[in-house]
Amino acid sequence: MMERTAPSNMLYSVPNILTYIRILAVPLLAACFYLEGDQANWLALAIFALAAITDFFDGYLARAWDQQSSLGRMLDPIADKLLVSVVLLMLVYSGAISGLHVWAAVIILCREILVSGLREFLAELRVTVHVTQLAKLKTTGQMVALGFLLAGSAGDKVFEYTSQLGIVMLWIAAVLTIYTGYDYFRVGINHVINANRS
Numbered sequence: 001m002m003e004r005t006a007p008s009n010m011l012y013s014v015p016n017i018l019t020y021i022r023i024l025a026v027p028l029l030a031a032c033f034y035l036e037g038d039q040a041n042w043l044a045l046a047i048f049a050l051a052a053i054t055d056f057f058d059g060y061l062a063r064a065w066d067q068q069s070s071l072g073r074m075l076d077p078i079a080d081k082l083l084v085s086v087v088l089l090m091l092v093y094s095g096a097i098s099g100l101h102v103w104a105a106v107i108i109l110c111r112e113i114l115v116s117g118l119r120e121f122l123a124e125l126r127v128t129v130h131v132t133q134l135a136k137l138k139t140t141g142q143m144v145a146l147g148f149l150l151a152g153s154a155g156d157k158v159f160e161y162t163s164q165l166g167i168v169m170l171w172i173a174a175v176l177t178i179y180t181g182y183d184y185f186r187v188g189i190n191h192v193i194n195a196n197r198s
Contacts, residue, residue: 015062025051038154104174138176145169
Protein backbone atom coordinates (compact mmCIF):
# COMPACT_ATOMS: atom_id res chain seq x y z
CA MET A 1 0.00 0.00 0.00
CA MET A 2 1.49 3.34 -1.07
CA GLU A 3 2.08 6.18 1.39
CA ARG A 4 -0.29 9.10 0.89
CA THR A 5 2.37 11.70 1.57
CA ALA A 6 5.01 12.18 -1.11
CA PRO A 7 8.40 10.65 -0.26
CA SER A 8 10.12 14.04 -0.61
CA ASN A 9 7.86 15.43 2.12
CA MET A 10 8.38 12.44 4.40
CA LEU A 11 12.00 13.40 5.06
CA TYR A 12 10.87 16.62 6.75
CA SER A 13 7.59 15.48 8.28
CA VAL A 14 7.11 16.42 11.94
CA PRO A 15 7.11 12.78 13.15
CA ASN A 16 10.42 12.10 11.40
CA ILE A 17 11.93 15.34 12.68
CA LEU A 18 11.04 14.21 16.22
CA THR A 19 12.84 10.94 15.53
CA TYR A 20 15.91 12.87 14.30
CA ILE A 21 15.85 14.84 17.55
CA ARG A 22 15.85 11.61 19.53
CA ILE A 23 18.89 10.35 17.61
CA LEU A 24 20.72 13.66 18.10
CA ALA A 25 19.97 13.49 21.83
CA VAL A 26 22.08 10.33 22.17
CA PRO A 27 25.57 11.92 21.87
CA LEU A 28 24.42 14.88 23.97
CA LEU A 29 23.37 12.47 26.71
CA ALA A 30 26.70 10.68 26.56
CA ALA A 31 28.52 14.01 26.83
CA CYS A 32 26.69 14.79 30.10
CA PHE A 33 28.55 11.93 31.79
CA TYR A 34 31.82 13.82 31.34
CA LEU A 35 30.48 16.82 33.24
CA GLU A 36 30.60 17.14 37.00
CA GLY A 37 28.13 18.17 39.66
CA ASP A 38 24.41 17.81 40.15
CA GLN A 39 23.74 20.01 37.12
CA ALA A 40 25.14 17.26 34.90
CA ASN A 41 22.61 14.78 36.31
CA TRP A 42 19.69 17.14 35.84
CA LEU A 43 20.83 18.08 32.33
CA ALA A 44 21.11 14.39 31.36
CA LEU A 45 17.66 13.73 32.81
CA ALA A 46 16.18 16.70 30.92
CA ILE A 47 17.66 15.54 27.58
CA PHE A 48 16.50 11.98 28.23
CA ALA A 49 12.99 13.14 29.15
CA LEU A 50 12.79 15.21 25.96
CA ALA A 51 13.93 12.21 23.91
CA ALA A 52 11.36 9.95 25.61
CA ILE A 53 8.59 12.47 24.87
CA THR A 54 9.53 12.53 21.19
CA ASP A 55 9.27 8.72 21.21
CA PHE A 56 5.61 9.01 22.13
CA PHE A 57 4.70 11.91 19.88
CA ASP A 58 6.43 10.78 16.67
CA GLY A 59 4.30 7.64 16.49
CA TYR A 60 1.15 9.37 17.70
CA LEU A 61 1.42 12.23 15.21
CA ALA A 62 2.38 9.91 12.34
CA ARG A 63 -0.87 8.01 12.87
CA ALA A 64 -3.01 11.07 13.61
CA TRP A 65 -1.75 13.03 10.59
CA ASP A 66 -1.46 10.00 8.31
CA GLN A 67 2.28 10.59 7.91
CA GLN A 68 3.49 7.05 8.51
CA SER A 69 6.41 6.18 6.27
CA SER A 70 8.99 3.50 5.61
CA LEU A 71 11.68 5.94 6.76
CA GLY A 72 9.90 6.47 10.07
CA ARG A 73 9.32 2.77 10.60
CA MET A 74 13.03 2.15 10.00
CA LEU A 75 14.42 5.00 12.11
CA ASP A 76 12.03 4.80 15.09
CA PRO A 77 13.26 1.47 16.52
CA ILE A 78 16.86 2.42 15.72
CA ALA A 79 16.48 5.66 17.68
CA ASP A 80 14.89 3.81 20.61
CA LYS A 81 17.64 1.22 20.79
CA LEU A 82 20.41 3.81 20.45
CA LEU A 83 18.92 5.84 23.27
CA VAL A 84 18.46 2.93 25.69
CA SER A 85 21.76 1.22 24.83
CA VAL A 86 23.91 4.33 25.18
CA VAL A 87 22.27 5.36 28.45
CA LEU A 88 22.77 1.88 29.90
CA LEU A 89 26.42 1.79 28.80
CA MET A 90 27.12 5.24 30.23
CA LEU A 91 25.36 4.41 33.52
CA VAL A 92 27.60 1.34 33.87
CA TYR A 93 30.62 3.46 32.93
CA SER A 94 29.77 6.02 35.61
CA GLY A 95 29.12 3.38 38.27
CA ALA A 96 25.43 4.22 38.66
CA ILE A 97 24.84 0.60 37.64
CA SER A 98 27.44 -1.69 39.20
CA GLY A 99 28.02 -5.12 40.67
CA LEU A 100 25.33 -7.71 40.03
CA HIS A 101 23.01 -4.98 38.76
CA VAL A 102 25.09 -4.84 35.57
CA TRP A 103 23.38 -8.12 34.64
CA ALA A 104 20.05 -6.29 34.39
CA ALA A 105 21.64 -3.94 31.84
CA VAL A 106 23.17 -6.92 30.00
CA ILE A 107 19.78 -8.64 29.79
CA ILE A 108 18.13 -5.54 28.36
CA LEU A 109 20.94 -4.92 25.85
CA CYS A 110 20.96 -8.54 24.68
CA ARG A 111 17.22 -8.50 24.20
CA GLU A 112 17.40 -5.30 22.14
CA ILE A 113 20.03 -6.79 19.83
CA LEU A 114 18.35 -10.18 19.48
CA VAL A 115 14.90 -8.72 18.85
CA SER A 116 16.35 -6.41 16.18
CA GLY A 117 17.77 -9.44 14.38
CA LEU A 118 14.50 -11.34 14.69
CA ARG A 119 12.49 -8.40 13.39
CA GLU A 120 14.74 -8.19 10.35
CA PHE A 121 14.34 -11.92 9.75
CA LEU A 122 10.55 -11.83 10.19
CA ALA A 123 10.28 -8.76 7.94
CA GLU A 124 11.82 -10.78 5.11
CA LEU A 125 9.04 -13.33 5.64
CA ARG A 126 6.48 -10.49 5.73
CA VAL A 127 5.57 -11.44 9.29
CA THR A 128 4.65 -8.73 11.79
CA VAL A 129 4.75 -9.23 15.56
CA HIS A 130 2.41 -6.73 17.15
CA VAL A 131 3.51 -4.86 20.26
CA THR A 132 1.62 -6.14 23.30
CA GLN A 133 0.41 -4.08 26.25
CA LEU A 134 2.98 -5.85 28.42
CA ALA A 135 5.75 -4.82 26.03
CA LYS A 136 4.54 -1.21 26.25
CA LEU A 137 4.55 -1.50 30.05
CA LYS A 138 8.10 -2.84 29.88
CA THR A 139 9.21 0.11 27.77
CA THR A 140 7.56 2.60 30.12
CA GLY A 141 9.11 0.98 33.20
CA GLN A 142 12.49 0.87 31.50
CA MET A 143 12.35 4.56 30.64
CA VAL A 144 11.28 5.51 34.17
CA ALA A 145 14.06 3.37 35.64
CA LEU A 146 16.67 5.05 33.45
CA GLY A 147 15.27 8.44 34.38
CA PHE A 148 15.72 7.71 38.11
CA LEU A 149 19.24 6.42 37.50
CA LEU A 150 20.16 9.49 35.45
CA ALA A 151 19.02 11.70 38.32
CA GLY A 152 21.29 9.57 40.51
CA SER A 153 23.04 11.28 43.41
CA ALA A 154 21.39 14.60 42.54
CA GLY A 155 18.00 12.95 42.78
CA ASP A 156 18.95 11.30 46.09
CA LYS A 157 19.22 14.78 47.60
CA VAL A 158 15.58 15.40 46.73
CA PHE A 159 14.31 11.88 47.43
CA GLU A 160 16.86 9.66 49.16
CA TYR A 161 15.70 6.46 47.49
CA THR A 162 15.92 7.74 43.91
CA SER A 163 18.91 5.59 42.89
CA GLN A 164 17.62 2.52 44.73
CA LEU A 165 14.21 2.85 43.11
CA GLY A 166 15.91 3.14 39.73
CA ILE A 167 17.79 -0.13 40.30
CA VAL A 168 14.63 -1.96 41.44
CA MET A 169 12.71 -0.74 38.39
CA LEU A 170 15.63 -1.69 36.14
CA TRP A 171 15.38 -5.29 37.37
CA ILE A 172 11.62 -5.29 36.87
CA ALA A 173 12.18 -4.05 33.31
CA ALA A 174 14.82 -6.78 32.79
CA VAL A 175 12.39 -9.50 33.88
CA LEU A 176 9.66 -8.10 31.62
CA THR A 177 12.27 -7.88 28.85
CA ILE A 178 12.88 -11.64 29.05
CA TYR A 179 9.17 -12.41 29.08
CA THR A 180 8.23 -10.11 26.19
CA GLY A 181 11.32 -11.13 24.21
CA TYR A 182 10.10 -14.71 24.36
CA ASP A 183 7.15 -13.76 22.13
CA TYR A 184 9.53 -12.70 19.37
CA PHE A 185 11.60 -15.86 19.70
CA ARG A 186 8.51 -18.06 19.71
CA VAL A 187 7.18 -16.51 16.50
CA GLY A 188 10.63 -16.50 14.88
CA ILE A 189 11.40 -20.14 15.73
CA ASN A 190 7.97 -21.27 14.53
CA HIS A 191 8.55 -19.61 11.15
CA VAL A 192 12.05 -21.11 10.87
CA ILE A 193 10.61 -24.59 11.53
CA ASN A 194 7.78 -24.05 9.05
CA ALA A 195 10.20 -22.71 6.43
CA ASN A 196 12.39 -25.81 6.77
CA ARG A 197 9.37 -28.09 6.37
CA SER A 198 8.20 -26.42 3.17
